[in-house]
Amino acid sequence: MLPDVARAWEHLQRVAQELFTRYGYEPVYTPLFEHTEVFSRGIGEATDIVSKEMYTFEDKGGRSITLRPEGTASVVRSALEHNLTANGAQAKLYYAGPMFRYERPQKGRMRQFWQIGIEVLGAAEPTADAEVIAVLWGYFEALGLPRESMRLLLNSMGDDACRPAYRDGIAAFIRAHSADLCDECDRRAATNPLRAFDCKNPACREVMAGAPLLRDELCEACASHYAAVKTHLDALGIPYVEDSSLVRGLDYYTRTVFEIQVEAGLGSQNAIGGGGRYDRLMEAYGGPATPGLGFALGFERTLLALEAAGVGIPAPPRAEVYVARVDDTVTAEVFGLAQRLREAGIAAELDHQARSLKSQFKQADRLGARFVVIVGPDELAAGEVTLRDMGTKEETRVALGIAVDAVIAALG
Numbered sequence: 001m002l003p004d005v006a007r008a009w010e011h012l013q014r015v016a017q018e019l020f021t022r023y024g025y026e027p028v029y030t031p032l033f034e035h036t037e038v039f040s041r042g043i044g045e046a047t048d049i050v051s052k053e054m055y056t057f058e059d060k061g062g063r064s065i066t067l068r069p070e071g072t073a074s075v076v077r078s079a080l081e082h083n084l085t086a087n088g089a090q091a092k093l094y095y096a097g098p099m100f101r102y103e104r105p106q107k108g109r110m111r112q113f114w115q116i117g118i119e120v121l122g123a124a125e126p127t128a129d130a131e132v133i134a135v136l137w138g139y140f141e142a143l144g145l146p147r148e149s150m151r152l153l154l155n156s157m158g159d160d161a162c163r164p165a166y167r168d169g170i171a172a173f174i175r176a177h178s179a180d181l182c183d184e185c186d187r188r189a190a191t192n193p194l195r196a197f198d199c200k201n202p203a204c205r206e207v208m209a210g211a212p213l214l215r216d217e218l219c220e221a222c223a224s225h226y227a228a229v230k231t232h233l234d235a236l237g238i239p240y241v242e243d244s245s246l247v248r249g250l251d252y253y254t255r256t257v258f259e260i261q262v263e264a265g266l267g268s269q270n271a272i273g274g275g276g277r278y279d280r281l282m283e284a285y286g287g288p289a290t291p292g293l294g295f296a297l298g299f300e301r302t303l304l305a306l307e308a309a310g311v312g313i314p315a316p317p318r319a320e321v322y323v324a325r326v327d328d329t330v331t332a333e334v335f336g337l338a339q340r341l342r343e344a345g346i347a348a349e350l351d352h353q354a355r356s357l358k359s360q361f362k363q364a365d366r367l368g369a370r371f372v373v374i375v376g377p378d379e380l381a382a383g384e385v386t387l388r389d390m391g392t393k394e395e396t397r398v399a400l401g402i403a404v405d406a407v408i409a410a411l412g
Ligand SMILES: [Zn+2]
Pocket: 181, 182, 183, 184, 185, 196, 199, 200, 201, 204
């Protein structure tokens, strides 16, 4: 990532840190790789991620190691390892960093990609679901994405009380329609039937549109949880579309799942962020039953969405002030003045290439400097420097001793 992109990256991270902190989330950093079973056990053997997309290798000690394909499994693993949710405590965490998946590279989907996400552990209440969704929605709004361009999809995946029966029903439905479904969906009947809702094949989509909806078969506890999440979202004024085909590709989800899609810029893969509840994940690692939920969003896809919506990334000038030298007899004063400006909190730049004064002005322009301080032997002999306004081209002489204050005053 070269500076143009890296700057946008840092902007995305700054906005996230500011927003997530306001909602009470704390940073967490997990390793880039873990024991393979952290992912296979948490995410699920039958998911695309674990079965096809992980970078797994053996280290010199013969251990199976995997580059992290997503953030949640590691965060939950570390929360359990360090007892963050012991005795019913709640942990609110956020992370950002590269993830790795072996997929066919396509627009906005690289094999090393950046994700940022939040996790709430220890919270079962539907207000937590609404909060997590509000943070995701608010993040894209804070970046400047118009809300009309976003679509929030919402669904409930049920829980252990109601999903197994529904799963069996979908498996039976798939077997009954196997002639009209792709081979992959046919196989899913045995491994992960709900993923058939995710299939991009138009024929499969048509068949699955006629499948029974989990929404209609939720148990009472799931139904009232789901209803409460919707009520809270309504109260926040966050619009959503209920989409029962939204199952997200991971085994660990229970109850609420959600995804934000954008209309333009990403082709068919138009999701920019999503997540859900995973009340059984901590138990999959041998921990106590601990409700949890979170979201993850991809930086690459977010940048594409911003670009498509015509939203710019603020780019601060690389230098507010440029200190130029007339010749090399004044180099020490130029270097000293630039340093004092930087120490005073001003972005200042100077020439390290013995350029002509004209080239230094051009460089100052390229860097976005509003003022150039010109240091020459004649002025310096009088204890002064020249302050040039790059907009008006106006020049004023100021005493070297107060040059920093003069620049601060000029910058306003
Ligand atoms: Zn299919």
